[in-house]
Amino acid sequence: MARALRRRLGVLAVCLAALCLCLPGGAAAAERKAVGVYELKRGDFSIRVTNWGATLMSVILPDSRGNLGDVVLGYDTVAEYVNGTAYFGGLIGRVANRIAGARFTLDGKAYRLYRNDGNNSLHGGHRGFSKVIWTVKEHVGGGDSPYITLYYHSFDGEQGFPGDLDVYVTYQLSAPHVLSVRMNATALSRATPVNLAHHAYWNLAGHGTGDILGEKVQLFASRYTPVDAASLIPTGAVAPVAGTPYDLRTPATVGARVADLLRRGVTGFDTNYAVDGWRASSPSPLSSPQLLRVAIVRDGASGRSMELWADQPGVQFYTSNGLAGERGKAGKVYGRYGALCLETQGFPDAVNHPNFPSQIVRPGQVYKHNMVFKFSF
Numbered sequence: 001m002a003r004a005l006r007r008r009l010g011v012l013a014v015c016l017a018a019l020c021l022c023l024p025g026g027a028a029a030a031e032r033k034a035v036g037v038y039e040l041k042r043g044d045f046s047i048r049v050t051n052w053g054a055t056l057m058s059v060i061l062p063d064s065r066g067n068l069g070d071v072v073l074g075y076d077t078v079a080e081y082v083n084g085t086a087y088f089g090g091l092i093g094r095v096a097n098r099i100a101g102a103r104f105t106l107d108g109k110a111y112r113l114y115r116n117d118g119n120n121s122l123h124g125g126h127r128g129f130s131k132v133i134w135t136v137k138e139h140v141g142g143g144d145s146p147y148i149t150l151y152y153h154s155f156d157g158e159q160g161f162p163g164d165l166d167v168y169v170t171y172q173l174s175a176p177h178v179l180s181v182r183m184n185a186t187a188l189s190r191a192t193p194v195n196l197a198h199h200a201y202w203n204l205a206g207h208g209t210g211d212i213l214g215e216k217v218q219l220f221a222s223r224y225t226p227v228d229a230a231s232l233i234p235t236g237a238v239a240p241v242a243g244t245p246y247d248l249r250t251p252a253t254v255g256a257r258v259a260d261l262l263r264r265g266v267t268g269f270d271t272n273y274a275v276d277g278w279r280a281s282s283p284s285p286l287s288s289p290q291l292l293r294v295a296i297v298r299d300g301a302s303g304r305s306m307e308l309w310a311d312q313p314g315v316q317f318y319t320s321n322g323l324a325g326e327r328g329k330a331g332k333v334y335g336r337y338g339a340l341c342l343e344t345q346g347f348p349d350a351v352n353h354p355n356f357p358s359q360i361v362r363p364g365q366v367y368k369h370n371m372v373f374k375f376s377f
Contacts (some may be wrong), residue, residue: 035133042142057089072088076329098117136150145172168183179373193350202340214254218248218296268336275294275310278357290311310372315345319341322336
């Protein structure tokens with residue numbers, strides 16, 4: 001399978017002519033749009049991306065013995081992503097994570113959003129950015145720095161959010177084994193909250209090889225945002241991790257820390273951390289002026305390591321607590337703790353917590369979010 005993937009360059013011949021999206025406003029008509037799968041390849045390092053949800057479908061790279069493996073969970077076909085509910089590899093927006101009560105007030109006006117997580121809005125609503133078709137603006141499949149840039153126009157009122165928004169994401173490979181994800185969004189007409197996130201599920205041993213409880217994780221974060229246990233909405237506090245199972249400032253085995261949480265009645269990590277050293281920059285007030293080291297993940301069996309750098313104030317560490325019998329690529333079945341997510345982001349529900357870093361983008365302002373994944377083996 002890996003050999004076949006290595007031979008593919010450029011656009012893979014995957015077009016779903018029957019794929020339709022309902023037009024806004026409840027219109028009975030539907031428009032048909034082609035959805036493709038695109039490959040970026042640099043030597044023994046390659047990824048696949050689809051313009052359905054600007055989704056990262058695969059990341060293939062060697063292990064310490066030179067064997068190639070795919071280290072992200074996902075599906076074989078775009079149709080499965082259309083029907084999937086796990087957000088595998090998706091570009092999340094307009095606002096990632098949860099908004100309490102699916103509502104907020106901005107500049108004196110109350111806004112109500114689509115509820116898709118109990119009474120809350122999650123990951124932009126039932127049809128967030130991971131559930132729409134993006135436009136491929138540029139695609140260079142090979143060479144020293146292959147890349148793909150995708151674009152989506154989010155209309156005023158989409159899922160309840162105010163204002164038109166132009167959104168871009170670029171995936172790029174560079175030496176030696178570096179994956180960059182660059183996101184930006186420009187508010188065109190009204191002030192709006194923006195919090196984009198990339199929702200890859202990582203298993204450095206290879207997707208479908210089992211759980212990630214044996215992998216070691218280090219987070220460069222001394223504080224986290226505690227949540228209400230029932231709703232997973234932040235309480236508004238930003239608390240020190242010292243003395244808690246959430247302290248990952250030194251490398252720790254995921255399984256040992258999950259066991260600590262289980263003794264407290266918590267099934268695993270689904271936790272936003274405040275990244276150490278973050279401060280807002282100008283003229284992009286929502287990002288840091290420099291990339292900060294966020295996390296290091298190491299898998300002893302494969303010898304693979306991943307180092308994450310980004311410019312956002314927070315990172316959601318998730319240990320796939322909700323996965324259960326999800327059939328993925330090559331017929332593999334993904335279960336609980338089958339992967340981990342490191343989603344750099346603004347703080348969850350920031351629009352309802354004035355003490356959290358603001359996520360409000362005003363007309364003419366540009367939101368920026370940059371992530372760099374550095375792999376070694």
